[in-house]
Amino acid sequence: MSQVAEVPSGLADAASYDGLALRALTKHFGSFYAVRELDLDVPRGSFFALLGPSGCGKTTTLRMVAGLETPSSGSIVLAGSDITYAKPYQRPVNTVFQNYALFPHLDIFENVAFGLRRRKKKNVDDEVRAMLDLVELGTQARKKPAQLSGGQQQRVALARALINRPEVLLLDEPLGALDLKLRRSMQIEIKRIQVEVGLTFIHVTHDQEEAMTMADTVAVMNAGVIEQMGAPAELYENPRSTFVANFLGQSNLIEGTVKSRAADLVTVGMHGIDVSIAADRAHANGDRGWIGIRPEKVLIGEEGEALDAPGNTIPGGVVTDVSFNGVSTQYLVQMPxxxxxxxxxxxxxxxxxxxxxxxxxxxxxxxYAFLLDASQDATAGAQRMDADG
Structure with a gap:
C-alpha cells in the first residue's frame, strides 16, 4: 500500500497546483541516493534554476521530470496531472540538451517544424516562421545545422522545443558547449525568450553566475537535497549554510563566539574584537559560529585610517597577495x-x-555580515566541479 507523504508547510496542494509539484521525490541506485525526499514547487511561467556541483542530483531530478528516469518513490504532478510514471512522449515537457541534438540532414526550418509535422498540425509554416523570428533566425531558415554557429544551433534547439508549447521546458546545461562571451549573450537571450513566451523554464547548471543571471528562483542542491532556495540576491546576500555561502561566489568565514543576542542585533566575539550581525542574518543556534563576509563587502585602508563602515573595524592586517583584474584588485590579507x-x-x-x-x-x-552554524564545514561548497550531476 502506498503511503502519502506529508506535505511540508509552504507547499501547495499538488492536485490543484497549476505549476510543477515534486513530492518526496527519491531516486537511488542500489545504496546510493542521487535524490532524497525532494519537495519542490515550481510556479507556472517562472524561470527556475537547479544549481549544484557534480553528483548533487540536479540532472537526475531533471531526467525524472522528463520521464527519462523512473523515480524510486515520490510523485511528479504537473498542472494537476500525476505524470510520475508517464512515458516521455505522454508528458507536456520538452528538453533542450547541451549537444542540441538537431537533425543534421534537415534544414533549420524543417528541424523546427519536425514536431508539428509529426502531429499533423495545420498552419505549420506560419508557426515555424513566427518561432524563427522569436529566436532571431528568420534569415537562416534554409541553412543546415552545420552551417550555423554554436549559439545559433542552441537557438534552433530552443525553437524546436518551444514550438510544441510544452507546459515545462527543461534546459540541461544548455550553454556548456559555448565559449564565455557567447554564453553570456545567450543567457540574456534565453531569459528574453522565456519572458516573451511565458512558459515555465527549469534550468540545470553547475554555473552559479548563469543561474543568478537567468533565474527568478534558484534552488541550490547538494548531496540529493536542496540546501536553500530563493531569489538569487537573497541566496547570495543571506546564505544559510557554509555550502551555499561558498558555492554562490566566495566568502570569508571566521570563527566567532556569540556574546549577546538582541531583537535586531547579535554581537559576536571574533579573535578579541566584537562584531555585530543583523539578527535576521544569524543562522547559528549555539554560542559558536562562522562569521561570514563577502570579499567585495570588505573595505581596505591604511593602518589607522577611519573607514566608512561603522561597527566592525579589524586592525593588524598585512597584505600577502595582490591580483589586479582591471575593474577591481583582489587582495589576500593576513590577520593577527x-x-x-x-x-x-x-x-x-x-x-x-x-x-x-x-x-x-x-x-x-x-x-553585510552573516553568521552560520559552527558545526558546518567551513570549506563545504568551495571546490566547484564542472560535470553534470
Missing part, C-alpha cells in the same frame, strides 16, 4: 590570528592599490 581574508576592492581611483607587505585595516558594515 593567522587567517588570510579575501578583499575585492573596486578600482575607482579613490584608494591606492596596496602592495604585498603593506600594513592595512579592514572594515565592513554589520548589515
Amino acid at each position: 590570528w593567522g587567517q588570510e581574508l579575501q578583499v575585492f576592492s573596486q578600482n575607482t581611483g579613490r584608494v591606492r592599490i596596496f602592495r604585498v607587505g603593506d600594513k592595512v585595516e579592514l572594515s565592513w558594515r554589520p548589515e
Whole structure:
C-alpha cells in the first residue's frame, strides 16, 4: 500500500497546483541516493534554476521530470496531472540538451517544424516562421545545422522545443558547449525568450553566475537535497549554510563566539574584537559560529585610517597577495590570528592599490555580515566541479 507523504508547510496542494509539484521525490541506485525526499514547487511561467556541483542530483531530478528516469518513490504532478510514471512522449515537457541534438540532414526550418509535422498540425509554416523570428533566425531558415554557429544551433534547439508549447521546458546545461562571451549573450537571450513566451523554464547548471543571471528562483542542491532556495540576491546576500555561502561566489568565514543576542542585533566575539550581525542574518543556534563576509563587502585602508563602515573595524592586517583584474584588485590579507581574508576592492581611483607587505585595516558594515552554524564545514561548497550531476 502506498503511503502519502506529508506535505511540508509552504507547499501547495499538488492536485490543484497549476505549476510543477515534486513530492518526496527519491531516486537511488542500489545504496546510493542521487535524490532524497525532494519537495519542490515550481510556479507556472517562472524561470527556475537547479544549481549544484557534480553528483548533487540536479540532472537526475531533471531526467525524472522528463520521464527519462523512473523515480524510486515520490510523485511528479504537473498542472494537476500525476505524470510520475508517464512515458516521455505522454508528458507536456520538452528538453533542450547541451549537444542540441538537431537533425543534421534537415534544414533549420524543417528541424523546427519536425514536431508539428509529426502531429499533423495545420498552419505549420506560419508557426515555424513566427518561432524563427522569436529566436532571431528568420534569415537562416534554409541553412543546415552545420552551417550555423554554436549559439545559433542552441537557438534552433530552443525553437524546436518551444514550438510544441510544452507546459515545462527543461534546459540541461544548455550553454556548456559555448565559449564565455557567447554564453553570456545567450543567457540574456534565453531569459528574453522565456519572458516573451511565458512558459515555465527549469534550468540545470553547475554555473552559479548563469543561474543568478537567468533565474527568478534558484534552488541550490547538494548531496540529493536542496540546501536553500530563493531569489538569487537573497541566496547570495543571506546564505544559510557554509555550502551555499561558498558555492554562490566566495566568502570569508571566521570563527566567532556569540556574546549577546538582541531583537535586531547579535554581537559576536571574533579573535578579541566584537562584531555585530543583523539578527535576521544569524543562522547559528549555539554560542559558536562562522562569521561570514563577502570579499567585495570588505573595505581596505591604511593602518589607522577611519573607514566608512561603522561597527566592525579589524586592525593588524598585512597584505600577502595582490591580483589586479582591471575593474577591481583582489587582495589576500593576513590577520593577527593567522587567517588570510579575501578583499575585492573596486578600482575607482579613490584608494591606492596596496602592495604585498603593506600594513592595512579592514572594515565592513554589520548589515553585510552573516553568521552560520559552527558545526558546518567551513570549506563545504568551495571546490566547484564542472560535470553534470
